[in-house]
Amino acid sequence: MEKHMAVCPYCGTGCKLNLLVEGGKVVGAEPLNGVTNEGELCLKGYFGYDFINDTKILTPRLRNPMLRRSRDAAFEAVSWDEAIDYAAKKLGEIKAKYGPDSIMTTGSSRGTGNETNYVMQKFTRAVLGTNNVDNCARVCHGPSVAGLQVTLGNGAMSNSIPEIEHTKCVLVFGYNVADSHPVIAKRIIKAKERGAKIIVCDPRKIETARLADLWLPLNNGSNMALVNAFANVLINEGLYNKEYVANYTEGFDEYKKIVDKYTPEYAAAITGLPAEDIREAMRIYAAAPSATILWGMGVTQWGQGVDVVKGLSGLALLTGNLGRPNVGVGPVRGQNNVQGSCDMGVLPTEFPGYQKVTDPEIRAKFAKAWGVESLPDQIGYRLTDVPHLAETGKLKAMYIMGEDPAQTEPDLALVRKGFEAMEFVIVQDIFMTKTAMFADLILPATSWGEHEGVFSAADRSFQRFTKAVDAKGDVKHDWEIISLLATAMGYPMHYNNTKEIWDELRELCPIFYGVTYEKMEGLGAVPWPCRDLDSPGSKYLYEGNVFQRPGGKGLLFATEWRPPKDQLTEEFPLILCTVREVGHYSCRSMTGNCAALQTLADEPGYVTINPKDAKALGIRDQELVWVSSRRGKVISRASVTDRTNKGAVYMTYQWWIGACNELTIHAVDPIAKTPEYKYAAVRVEAIADQVWAENYVQQEYAKLKGGLSNAVTRATKKAPAYA
Amino acid sequence: MNRFVTANPSKCIGCRTCEVACALAHSDGAGVEGLAPETFKPRIRMVKTANVSTAVMCHHCEDAPCVNACPNNAIVYRQHSVQVEQERCLGCKNCVLACPFGAMDVVTVPAVRQFAGMTLSLGVKAQAHKCDLCVGRDAGPACVSVCPTSALTLMDRDAMDETLRRRRERAALEAAEVAA
Structure with missing residues (x-):
């Protein structure tokens, strides 16, 4: 039996594991003693590998490029030459006719790796000539990045995953750690065993609420009111760290003015929580010698997500829980490489390494390295803008890689209308998906387990993963496909392996420069920033309480609570x-x-x-x-x-x-x-008729599965002309 | 003393990794691809109520009600545990009703016989179905090895003695506090 080292493809914890291979087939997974997982795996880590083997339980793996020449035609298998020529021609035509900003691409926060994401944004910016590139961080921790960049200067977790079990207080806010990151849940349990206090803010009795010292079941949609009330208690009960606030923060007076109104009694009416529990939570948080705030989608997936993120960072600033070990703010990333796709600049606002597209010097640096005259200076579209932009005719083509927006975006009817309105859609994936059914061209890629690369864990740690098995079928690595397309569009692009790509991007990103493949060998994990070849990277940010903002101080920010958008009525109660x-x-x-x-x-x-x-x-x-x-x-x-x-x-x-x-x-x-x-x-x-309902579910499910599966088998059954 | 697997509800996160590991450990090497909802019968079960999440499985009792209830002596004490001799099981379910923990079940599996190179069906065979501590598995119980939060422990005499020692120590300290 062979063993191949990998990093789990399922969440941001970044668990290291071995894929066990027999006869060219993955037959098992066993945990390795990685930095973040220390010999543990969860349900998905242990038993989530067989999709590689094309089980066809839900959908088939893609084996050939598939094209349909009109929307009412069926897909047909085509050669790579034809697929790439077709894509290059169509994208070229659309760019010439409507301009580069009529095209959008996505990176993938999943199994493909950082190198591919770098290549995708390079293709988008240097070849297509637009900043319209985004990834699904938009629908998850986008607000954490946007909020923390403003208040602290860096959008990522401030501290590392192993530090969580050494903190003396964990404030869990809108974060179901047991379901999202089971191996991080163990860190919280260990922290509790070491005497840490656990406070959980969540309307549901999630597993962590069950284990908490104090559970605040706030009303759905009242986050900002609770966070403001927390700040109110810290200030008005004199619990905050006055020296820290004076030396390392700014905006206190303005901040205090806004949160003054949010007394626990005032917030009680909005949050539905007893005022005394709000006070108690902050007494525990402020009293702890070290405290860590962890949050998830319960904070970010709101119309008022960025404000709440800023508010949470304010609590850490008020109490001086930043800039040292075992404290901090933790937006814990959900997808295995959503930190990485942000790191690699598949964002409409930033080049790799968090370098702004609006900065002329940065643009000049990238233009020179990529051998183009200039790069676009306008920030690009966001993923959630797509349906509206397509319907209004501003967006004509989309190149979607490793994401399934027809399943994961809000209001799917609107999403479908958007896809239908576009002239040309490319989907690059490992599986036939609901989104791929809207594509004109489908490009099949290698899966996790079939390629190598680097992922970023939620705590900014870069880790390498290796290939376990050869891919079956006429498929290529994501970065190879993009390179072929770039070349066909008149921009010669060629890489021999992921290390070449990594070394190119390292040179362009000062905060990643010291992270070499050699350092990440085996179980090596290197958290950025890592500016020098002899640096081990940064386990925690803001050392010396220097924040990456003009002036170096952290910003205290508060704003009024806004109620959610949708209205409860008698009809929808x-x-x-x-x-x-x-x-x-x-x-x-x-x-x-x-x-x-x-x-x-x-x-x-x-x-x-x-x-x-x-x-x-x-x-x-x-x-x-x-x-x-x-x-x-x-x-x-x-x-x-x-x-x-x-x-x-x-x-x-x-x-x-x-x-x-x-x-x-x-x-x-x-x-x-x-x-x-x-x-x-x-x-x-x-x-009333449960028998009918059970049958209906089975019929609809079979219909959907059959539709996707038939699209693939029909295309490949016809003997392809090139074969 | 019989060994047994114990679950700590203050560590369990209800993820059911133990259930899958159990089913796989008893799949005769079929691997994950042999798993299906109809045939999924783990011997350890995760239970979630309003306030508790924990795994429930056989306690390998010293004076086991299931052993006492079996009319055909199919359940025996062996290797410091309670084991079922499946060929003797009648499927009468006395043991199921006798077990106070709901840890015993009776399941049926297809019965086959090999004859002249052919597989002949013999209908179904009943099996008293419960935790066997993965006897024969070198690494010990599969559920214990996979639990991501270490909520499961294999209790043998040594582990039990250690637990008792800690409990007594805590009781002594608490008594001292009360006296003071």
Whole structure:
């Protein structure tokens, strides 16, 4: 049996593992003693590898480039030469006719790796000539990046994952660590065993709430009010670190003016929390000799996400919990390489290494290195702008790599209209997906396990992963495909391996310069910033309390609470909040093709509901129900549980039948453009004929699966002309 | 003393990694691709209530109700544990009703016989289905090795003695505090 070192492709923890290979097939995974996982793996890490083997449980792997010459035609398998020529010609025509800004591309925060993302943004900027490149950080931690860049100067976790178990207080805010990052959950449990106090702010009784010293079940949509009240208590009870605030922060007077109104009593009316619990939380947080705030989508997926992120960083600034070990602020990244795609500049605002596209000197540096006269100076479109831009005719073509927006974006009916309005759509993926069904051209790539590269863990650690098996079929590495397309469009691009790409980007990014492949050999993990070849990298940021802002001080920021956008009415009386579950990941194209994970949870998925709400609606546990909003209607299975708060229901977002994003609202944060996935007004209805409903689910599921699978088999069955 | 696997609810995060590891450890080497919802029968079960998440499995009792209830002596004490001799199991379910922990179940599996190179079906065979501590697995119980939060522990005499020692020490300290 062969063993090949990899980094788990499922969340931002960055667990190192060995893929076990027999006869060219991956047959198992075993944990390695990586820096962040120390010999542990979770459900997905242990049992989430068999998708590589093309199990066809949910969807087939892609084996050939596939093209359809018109939208009503079926896909046909074509040669790489034809696929690349076709793409180059179409993109060239659209660029000539409508201008470079009529085209948009995406990076991928998933299994492809940092090198590919670097190549994709280089292609977008140097070849297409636009900054229209984005990644799914837009729909997750975009607000964390935008908010922290303003208040502290750096958008990433300030401290490392191993430090979490050494902090004396963990403030968990809108972050279901047990389901999102099980191996980080262990760090929190260990911190508690070492005497740390655990405070959890979440409307649901999530696992961490069960283990917490203090649980604040705030009303859905009241985050800003609670964070302001926290600041109010720290200031008005004199709990804050006056010396730290005086020396290392700015904006205190303005900040105090705004939070003064948010007394715990005032916030109690908005949050539904007892004023005394709000005070108690901050007494615990301020008293701890070291404290860490961790947050997730419960903070960011709101119309007011950036403000709350800034507010949370304010709590750390007020108490001096930054710039040293075992403290800090932690936006814990959900997808395995969403930190990496931001690091690599698949963002409409930044080049790799967080260098602004609006800075002429930076642009000149990249233009020179890439051998082009100039690079675009206008910031590009955001991913969540796409449906609107397509419908209004501003966006004509899209090149989507390793993402499935037709499953993961809000208000899917709107997303579908957007795709239909575009002239040319390329999807580059490892699986046939719902998004690929909208494509004109499908480009098949190698999967995690079939290529090597570097991922960034949530705590900024760069780690290498290696190839375990050869890819089957006529597929290429993502970065090879992009290079071929660049070359066909008149910009010769060629790399022999990922190390060549890595070394090119290292030279261009001062904060990554010291991170060499050699340093990342084996179990090596190097957290950026790492500016020198002899530096081990930075476990924590802001050493000496110097913040990466003009003047070097941290900014205290507060603003008024704004209520969520969607309106509860008699017709739509319940709040729908979309969440995740431990066994499935992202759009489910990977985990849905893993036998173990699909055995534990399959369609249509659950809508969890409080027993009181269920009783009032005549719904019993495990029954199928209708869930509808102003935007759509789907069938789901009721899970009646006391862990769900009254007045709200929760659905996970990876199901095709129980697709909660048919229901979510396209309302976005004004700065980060991140959608308000956490609050949509819905109605839940009992279904009298459960036998009919069960059959309906099976039929619809079979229809969808069959549609995707047939698209691939029909294309490849026809003997391709080039064969 | 019989060995047993114990779960700590203050560490469990309800992820069911133990369930999959258990099913795989008893899959005769079929691997993950042999798993399917219809045949998924782990011997350890994660239970989630309003306030508790934890795994429930056989305690390998010293005076086991299942052993006492079995009319055909199919359940025996062996290798410091309670084991089922499947060929003797009748599928009568006395053991299921006798177990106070809900850790015993009776399942049916396809019964086959090899004859002249052919596989002949013999209908179904009942099996009393419960934790066997993965006897025969070099690394010990599979559930314990995979639990990402170390909520599961294999208790043997030594581990039990250590637990008891710590409990007594804590009791002594608490008594001293009360006295003071």
